[in-house]
Amino acid sequence: MSKLNSNIPEGSLAEKWTKHKSKIPLVSPANKRQIDVIVVGTGLAGSSAAASLAELGYNVKAFCFQDSPRRAHSIAAQGGINAAKNYQNDGDSTFRLFYDTIKGGDYRSREANVHRLAEVSASIIDQCVAQGVPFAREYGGLLDNRSFGGVQVSRTFYAKGQTGQQLLLGAYSALSRQVAKGRVELLSRHEMVELVVVDGKSRGIIARNLVTGELERHSAHAVILCTGGYGNVFYLSTNAMGSNVTAAWKAHRKGAYIANPCFTQIHPTCIPVSGDSQSKLTLMSESLRNDGRIWVPKNAEDALAIREGKMKPTDLSEENRDYYLERRYPAFGNLVPRDVASRAAKERCDAGFGINKTGEAVYLDFSSAIKRFGTEAAHVKGIKTPSEDEIKRLGEKIVESKYGNLFQMYEKITAQNPYKTPMMIYPAVHYTMGGVWVDYNLMTTVPGLFALGEANFSDHGANRLGASALMQGLADGYFVAPYTVGTYLSQDITTGKISTDSPEFDEAESTARNRMEGFLNSKGNTPVEVFHRDLGKIMWSQCGMARNSEGLKKAIADIRILRDKFYSDVKVLGKIDEMNPELDKAGRVADFLELGELMCMDALAREESCGGHFREEFQSKEGEAVRKDDEFAFVAAWEFTENDPGKSKLHKEELTFENVELNTRSYK
Amino acid sequence: MNFTINVWRQNGPKERGGIATYKVSNISDDMSFLEMIDVLNEQLIIQDIEPVVFDHDCREGICGMCSMFINGEAHGPGRGVTTCQLHMREFKDGDTITIEPFRAKAFPIIKDLMVDRGSFDRIIQAGGYVSVNTSGNLPDANATPIEKQDADAAFDAATCIGCGACVATCKNASAMLFTSAKVSQLSLLPQGKIEASERVMNMVKQMDLEGFGNCTNTGACEVECPKGISIENIARMNREYLSASITSK
Amino acid sequence: MDLSAGLIRSSLARKYWMALTGLFLCSFLVVHLLGNLPLLTGNKEMFNSYAHFMTTFPLIKMVSYLLYGSIVLHSIDGLLLARSNKAARETRYVKYNGKANASWSSRNMAILGTLTLVFLIIHMKSFWYEMHFGNIPTYLTNDGAELKDLYSITVAAFQQPWYAVFYVISMMGLGFHLWHGFSSSFQTLGINHPKYTPIIEIIGKSFSVIISLAFASIPIYLLLSSINSID
Incomplete structure (x- = not known):
């Protein structure tokens, strides 16, 4: 029997959340004072949830593996935050934000969740401004907006190229006030290493104190x-070094399904890999594509000479350059x-x-752009x-005023x-739309x-909008x-404190x-990093921007071999009861080695191309993605079974679209 | 490129530390400083030597986690960069590079190059916020226009990443730049002005309790700050604190 | 709210007092220098009258207690600050490149201040103490008033080479102290503005150069003129 009940409330789309x-x-x-809540992670979601629940009166414990909640990787987000405020009077509305998000996600997300997201988006901006988040403003003192890819309105609020930082510091300050x-x-400096389930309910975690071990x-x-x-999981990505799947994966092993794991977003404008020792990739904001033109040489000999x-x-x-996006997609061009x-x-x-x-x-x-701006100036x-x-001089000045900090960052690197x-750019792994399956x-x-x-997996379908x-x-x-x-906790008012002195806690701790x-x-010979790098290569080449059945099958086999080798040949020095970052890393890589296999299985099972998931077998003659709504308009939720990711069981949550029509995305 | 690395090794907060010397070779000039440390650590593991412990996370200069004192300077010789944004091309082949943790009484060493900057969190907890609960019924974001100049100044102060380079670099290990950046950000905005007096009194009090030194206006902090936070913020805090002290009841 | 926390005990309060006393002492330097100028013109009468005025006029006497108080407060507060600054970093850096990001004088205020204090004690022993409690010969002016002849004592003192050299070195120390200290006081008191701070800095630097050179020129002049007169 499938446990997948999305629990979407009754009623029309626009009324569901209010009624609920x-x-x-x-x-x-x-009663709230008698109830404990654990929040793992202190990024935007974690800090804001911990602060809000604490304000309501629950006893909250907030965990992060970094030395301070302020360092969570939300801080690195550059561009902005969308909200259906319609301050620009350009026809934006809750429904339009909902519609853009559903369409941008290539019709693989849940209507009710996305609509709720659009509904509360305006309150987020009010909340952040009240907290003292310094959004960009116009000379009149009102908030400024910019436009982002895939939409026709200006609804993005921003704080230069550091919007994520400012929002996170806002949430961090709210959290600090509750602390x-x-x-x-x-x-x-605590990392969740095990979920504790008592009588079928999630009742706690085992956390490793990263300082004392x-x-x-x-x-x-x-x-x-x-x-x-x-x-x-791809080793090289725009994520922080410490970003990992361990908490989610431990939950997965204890019964939480993981949905659409193959939906990953590859961001087109990142600084290319320069060498084998590279540890991470740096994103250059999508806004650059507003004025930059993307090209490669028209002749392969020229490309070789440049290399x-x-x-x-x-x-x-000019005639020896191939502006391939403008050539293939004349309507949208570089955007x-x-x-x-x-x-x-x-x-x-x-x-x-x-x-x-x-x-x-x-x-x-x-x-x-420099020429155009220069002539205008x-x-x-x-x-x-x-x-x-x-x-040139005048044009460069204008480009500097628009993108100066990004150009500086590029030059530094x-x-x-x-x-x-x-600039030289190349796509890099940036975001994962898939994640832990959740209901409404x-x-x-x-x-x-x-x-x-x-x-979680819930709102972005197969592709997330900027x-x-x-x-x-x-x-x-x-x-x-x-x-x-709160709804869930309302049944727990008489439960009383949960004891940590139970067989379930014993079992979880000893497992860890x-x-x-x-x-x-x-007692192996190979540092953890090497396995991670190897896994990344498999994932990037077979489960990256383009996937096919043969490659995915090979990847699954390769990952299983790599995983076996990892357990027999990994070399971790030091002890368990002390600070040991290599040991922490080993745990994270072990989980990536299982997740990687599941991602490939998911990609293999989804025999269509949609959003970030492109199966080479399912493309049009012109090389465009071919989505198959009649067969694959579902959420693929995977259940962990038999202590082997390869034995994971697929559950399908059918997606029903009552408010939007499923169309093929075209940018020609 | 080849380098001789003098790095501070210390097993725990109470243990004695000292400089250990290692060689690294085949470093490319495109590598970041932390990637060079990665290479060193991989090499140490193979030699059965415990790798050097250091803080790092985003590796793009925004999380504020990396914190190395390189050749006598916080985040090394570059300007406007964190250690993760420092590239090996800033050094010459054959250089000897000395790496130490950020040192301050208020930043006790945890291990090797890793320090505890919890004092910064506690300063923020003392008042680095606007006292507003989560609510779907707050005034509209555009209800209070804010002069662009103030909004921009608040943003500049708010770009602080809390890395602690200001403390590390200050000869007095003072946390004035960090504290004043948050005080400034919030006191420049109408939302934060309401509790500005109480905030500055409480944050300074916590800053003093943590054992940071005093500001002697050397200006070293703003030079080494990876985000270029100005000491104008320190003056603003001095001003706010003075008026708060005089006018408070 | 606890008043003493804000204006006495906090780290910021201690800096306010440093800045206020420092700026007050700067103003005294100007008065002192003006009074000393007769030494350069050889106007004994004017110098001795000035010395008499400064030690006897009631209002000046009251201000002088404020001055002594400022010196003591500036010194003690400065030493306490230096001590707590040292305590804020228990383990020194193996390698510390201070010149990379801050001026030499700003990094050595405590040493420069201590040097100035030592100078001040010797200086006051030589002149102030003698004037107040010593046996300085007196003489009658043309108006019939009795004046202590501090002028001759001063000239004699500066004609001793070691004393003149010590004096000049101390003035250099004072100059560096002021080089940073003057504008730093404004920053401490919260005065920093993109338009005006550069002006304050220029004034501070000019002030430190003029004051230290002018004070130093007196012993140099007196020493040289005595050497010339021997020739």
């Missing part, structure tokens, strides 16, 4: 996972959605037109016949001046276990979980300890 909120049972203030009040107990037992009436995405350093990109005349832009870059590089040493990079060129200044140098020579209330298949933010991740994290944490977690001792006792 007005009917849910509440917990009285006196000061004693309402939240903050456990930083001690395994600690923490009980609660509900556990909320806000642990982010699993992009690091070998015999030729410079600026030497190549096609992320998945489309990424695949097109890969296609050109695979065909031998890549332009850096590794052959995996394309140009993002601002020379046209000269006109404004009344210069009748500006020289080419003058145009690559030591190349992007004003003089085109954000509860997983384990009662009392919730998943918020990127950790500036929607921040929106979802804060929507879940500030405005959804406080209601829905045995696993760690296993790594330490393996």
